[in-house]
Amino acid sequence: MEITEGWRNTPRASPFQRSAVPGVITTNADQLVAMARKSSLWPLTFGLACCAIEMISTYMPHHDADRFGIVTWPSPRQSDVMIVAGTVVKKMAEPIKLLYEQMPAPKWVIAMGSCATNGGPYYRSYSVVMGVDHLIPVDIYVPGCPPRPEALMDGFLKLQKKIQADAREGQVG
Amino acid sequence: MVEGFADNWTVIAIGGAVGLLVIGGMFIASYLLAPRQSSERGRIPYECGIETPPFSWSRTNIRYYVFGLAFLIFDVEAVFLFPWTVIFLEAAAAVFYEMLIFLGILMFGLTYAWRKGALSWK
Amino acid sequence: MLELVHFQVLSAALFSLGIFGVLARRSAVMVLISIELMLNAVNVNLVGIAAFSDRAADVRVFGQILVVFIITIAAAEIGLALAIVLRVFRNRGSANVDELNVMKW
Amino acid sequence: MSFTDVLFAFAGILGLFTALAVGVLSLTWLERKTLARIQQRAGPSVVGPHGLLQPVADAIKLMTKEDIIPAYADKVLFWMAPVFVAIPAFLIWLAIPFGDNLAVRVLDLGLLYLVAISGLGVVGLLMGGWASSSRYSMLGGLRAAAQLVSYEIPIVIVILSIAALVQSLSLDAVINGNSVTIGDQVRNLPSQGSIPFAFVMPMGLVIFVIAGLAELGRTPFDIHHAESEVVGGPFVEYSGAHWAVFFLAEYLNTFVISALIIVLFFGGWSWPNPPESLFGNDLSDITTDLLGGTWFMIKTYFMATLIFWVRATYPRLRIDQLMAFAWQVLIPLSFVNLVLVSVVLFYGWSLWVMTAVSLLILVLVSIAVRRSRGAPGRPQTVRILRRSAGEIGLPVPDLANQPASRIPGEGQVGN
Amino acid sequence: MLNGLKGLGVTLRGALRSKVTAEYPKEHLPIDNRFMGFPALTWDAARDEPYCTGCIVCVRYCPTQCMSAQMQDNPKFAEGVSHRKKIIETFEINLGRCILCGICVDVCNFDAIEMSHEHERSERLRNANRVDLPTLLDMGRQYQAEVGWKQSKPNAASPNERAAAKAAVEATKAEETPENPETQAADDTDIPEKSGGDAA
Amino acid sequence: MTTRGTSNGEAEPSGQGGKAAPAKRHEPEVPRAAVALPAEGVVLAERLSETLDSHDIEFGAAIDEVVCTVPADRLIDICQQLKDDPEFGFTYLRLLTVVDYLEQDGEFEVVYHLFSLANHHKMVVKTRIPERGASLPSVTGVWRGADWYEREMHDLFGVVFDGHPDLSPLVLPDDFEGFPGRKSYPLNDYGEW
């Protein structure tokens, strides 16, 4: 199924943004909102393969993603970030797309590990999708196999920067 | 006293109104502020990533009903107990024993339900 | 000025709505819900009468006590009646009053 | 009541709402920090000093998040369900005394009011679960209804015991004690300024805390939003502001239950009464109220922390065990408690009789429960077979003849 | 009931212990010397050139085919500064695909490639982690400085090196010429990039 | 520009070398792994040949295991006997797999690795089936554990196990075409992704 809407993670603007005088109130408000959003990134509890283990490690005492306000929620409806942690196989493609679409906007995607980035060690396999960006738009690619928890946190920090920068540039997503 | 009564409930009504207003305000604010994106497909109910056919309800297990019913019965009982608790010391001794009988009868019901296995899930 | 007739008219309205529900709806659950409406109509009436009665306080309270009993009966009634409906439903696969006319289920 | 009065009330309640919202936010922060502390990690610490702004960020984010109404959902009910849960949670606060004169309203029927209003929340959960038209929320909603309904009864009965103890349904009387006239004699009933009811009715306290936890749906009773089973239960489909309101209600309830435990069993703002020497006698009413209010809040937060602590420790029960526990243990016990209280009062025995009997019953019941379960503590079904004992596998080489360890300072071989 | 209280005791004791969290952007959990981050090319400071001769042994053994390299004649050899006849001209590793297995390091005869400690390379673009020779050398130099790197394998200056290099070159010739990296690039271009990502 | 490497693995990457036919020409004689049956294996082999004499069985060995190659139609009988006979007691099916010899012989080889806890015996049962109408009686009746193995092999190789309760796709998507386990199936097909 083709994704027709929202391929670029840029949702339609809210009524407030559409009606307010552009550039006057919206920018500051947007930046404030972006600050809130980036400080409260809730990932979907979602592990595909080996990378999931390091992803779990990221939430664990030694790394503690909770410090950044990152707590997982099991339902896509309450999540902001989807961490695709692991190999995306063709059978899993549809569920991933569906879960992504079920997340409310604004939403972001982190492709964790080389499998999610471009197939990694399985890029030649008949059943593996070469990178989750064939299915859903990805904001941050975290390389590594698996990436260390620090690398994932680095990814989160970069995502935070991106959110703030996008708000500055007037984009919503 | 009368005034106090009316005041009390006015205030509580105001409380309800404030609650409604604030919560409604939250909804409206979120309606105004939140971006839109969801596609038709994104609004499919969540089923762990699998697209399942529409589902509205299913017939549930009868046990839920039994518990609900028992709750209803005990709630009604509580309605009788509330006036009793505040007067039984002052009223005649008969009132106290009356309630013991009342409780006894209902406890019999509870025991019966227990023996019949209605109080355990299985 | 609030008068007793206000309560009475409200009560009448609730009661007749209940009657409509009982007569017009086929689903047994709906019939029971409508019966609840009718019982509440009675309650409204009783409470109104209790409030406007000029008898001594301890007599006036009778109205309210009656309401307590009605609530009790209503609760017992709906609980039991719904249980019967469930039983019928399980046996007959339907909860329509029309189909309950045969007593042997 | 004049129009200005109404306005004042409006403003006051708005203020209360704001304060409660702040309270809820701080409670989420407290919960995350407490859990983090227990789990040897830092908890929110980047957003604001010590992560204090974390809840604010979460709140703003949730407000500005898309609010999806699922495709097959019953839109009206879906939209209204959070309101149905949140409003009762808020309304309860109107009757809770924060200080001597510091309550929005002191109702004559305060205890009945609490019970009646708190029962409404169930409908909201069931409604949300049904309206979402997802199987998980359906299951969650049903579980929530069955659970809350069952644990409501012990709460009601324990509250009734307290009412019997003070012979009044007013929360003021619960704290200040009451006096009744029995046979032309004025008899003073216990007031919590001197002995908190926790000591008078330990059984009541235990029942109330357990049932309260269950009402909150917190571990070990969190079956209705059990993430590993129903993925959030009735809330599965909620997002953005609607979810935030559910969340708000949830924490308001946590707050309420903690506050109720404090008010009903630990004397609210009044116990332990500070000795007069500490503050002197000449404090103005306002100051006493504020001090009392603060003291009450401290106690409430402490209670909440205990709830979080329990949450961090226990696994959750299964639905049948949960229901069996409510109906076979808590409800009979709560009735026993009520009868005990009334009998002691009726025959005019000392309150300590009640305490002693309560404790005795508690002990007996816990022994009985353990017996009836037939699982006395840890099962003994796993044993270790050893090769050295010849119980398994090939014969073991003689370790004594192995070359000695080469590692300096390393003497031990085996166990 | 008492057993359950034991659990409360454990959590309470946990609460009394100090936290173990490393405050990430400020602190970093210690990285062991052996840690295998992304591969990097080492720099021969003595001769001011990379160790890598472009023999592509590593390219052949990489299980994910994430590297490509091309050799050229070493101008410094002509000048007599260096003993390396051939030297690397272009080298590209797609770090996004590298699985950090260390096979390339194992098979390289010249110690020219090392697993550096670099591991935080999140990017906003899919191909932003296809790093080229200068980046790899930078990473390498940083790594060398960090760990006080010394060459451990047979020195390229020894006669072995010539033999090995010759063998390698021959091996390369024997192979069919591998795919053009452009193919991959072309393959990648039709992947939609994130909007605004190019600005990053 | 001449490129010496690739980060792309389209088709069979020649960068891997050694696989091509010329390499094989250099080494026409492939050494075989040494067979070293342990003592109990020898005993087992003898017993097997005595007991299963009536069946048409080839005996062999692979490193330390006894290998019996049985005809497909006798498979179930033999397996049942191997399981039930207390002398063998092969109650445990370790592994069931299919090896694709289509290119060489046009046949699949189905391999069963058995283990007997009681006697500490291990052995391999093999059977061969042709590609066309590749079907074989299912051993799920003998060892229930064969269930998923057989489903997986049906998925990957298209071998049909008669009498299997449910051969619906296990690991592959329901609409997958082809049998990716076979040698003839390309490693990857970029057509779609």
Next chain:
Amino acid sequence: MVNPANLADNQASSQPGTVDMMVNMGPQHPATHGVFRMELRVDGEQILDLVPHVGYLHRGSEKLCEHELYSQIITLFDRFDYISNFNNELVIVAAVEKLMGVEAPPRAELIRMIMCEFNRIASHMLFYGTFAIDMGAITPVLYNFRDREKIQALFESVSGARMMHNYFRVGGIKEDVGDDFVARALALCDDLERGIDETDRLLTVNEIFVERTVGIGVISGEDALDWGLSGPVLRASGVPYDVRVDEPYSHYDEMDFGVPVGSAGDCWDRFYLRILEARESISIIRQAIALMEPGDTMAQIRRIARPPAGEVYAHCENPRGDLGVYIVSDGGERPYRLKVRPPSFCNLQALRDLTVGHYIADVVVILGTLDIVLGEVDR
């Protein structure tokens, strides 16, 4: 307007008396430990039927292995059962060594053993934690990961990677351990013992935990064998089958260690057995460290392994059970056919039998005690 409430639930059976509902769990579900999916047919809360669906992580790696050099295959084996990577590596190198008839030097074998046992502990710790989460206890997982992090740090100091080590080689190991290894490992053993005790106190004896696990998901020894179960799941049913004892590899025959065996075959047994097993692993590690002597860590063989033609089946005791690998070699640098015997795959087969008749909440618990790793189930 179509009222969604009127759309029939298509799965509800037509019989008036039944109350079945289909519930789908997974592939994204917090309790399915990855991308496992089950379809449950439930009556209220009780399971009438369960259909497991796997393959959401089918990466085709067995086929991929046929196209890789043996040295590269090790990296793929790391990723089969991605929680016990060392144990996986051991299987493939053991198989190739058996095929080639080479042996690793004793020091290398001991180091392999130590690493494998540490990995077993790490894997079991992950199990305790996730299992506790499935049951609603949120803290044990953090305590266990705290200790796991220490194990991973040790791994990093040995192999250079926290998870995907690629450390074992055909004929030995990649490089010798560092000088401080022994001291670190021993200190870690003490730490881990404390950590395991903590979990033990936190969970094993907790009444709610006992209530939730005792008598749940019982499988008898015969059934377990019939289903081909292995590892802790099999042993909990009273079958003392442990490859380390029954067909000792490495230096396990020189170790004195116990094999915990349950008798009830329920979830509690499967859980507690793993606690005991982790303690035994610590004892093995201590013994192995005591046996370590300086020496070579690599046999003298070709760098690119080219085993002779033939076929081999080798297996080791993985934390999840009997992990085996069957290699058919045609004498090339790549296997002709490679097939893994995945213990989780076999264990998972029994899920339906274990769960039917229990509650939804029990499914999660039972699945938890099977301790599956999807990477290995689906390969």
Next chain:
Amino acid sequence: MTAQLVVFYLLAAITVLSSLGVILTRNVVHAAFMLLVALLAVAGIFLVAVAEFLALAQILIYGGAVTVVVLFAIMLTRSDEQPRADHSQWPVAALASVGVFALLVAAFVATDVASLDEATNVGTGTETGFEALGLGLFTDWAIPFEVASLILLVALIGAILLARNVEEGE
């Protein structure tokens, strides 16, 4: 018009409208929720009539318990599967209900209201109070009170037996 009257009209309107909703909606679940709203409004009416205890009891029983029971029952029966949930003779029903309404209103208006003291302020009702209610309930109405407990007992046992039979019948 006093504030009391305004409140009364408001609540009466809510009650009547949601009751109308109850009997007219096709969706049984909606009907249950509207029933809840109607009954809560009735509780408000009780408050206007200074029956505080009754109002709270109404909320307690109808707000929490009855609605839940009805919802459970609905979910158990799925009784709205039929698109037409009404009898075909609903006009007759409408006629009947309008007739009853007219009759009742006429009767109420015709009754000699004067016999009930119109002048009595509604507010004075509070004097009857909660304790008077309790005393009345447990002294004068002791027998009905005990009978009520029997009724509850019967309801409990009956419902449990019926439900049990359902389970066994499966």
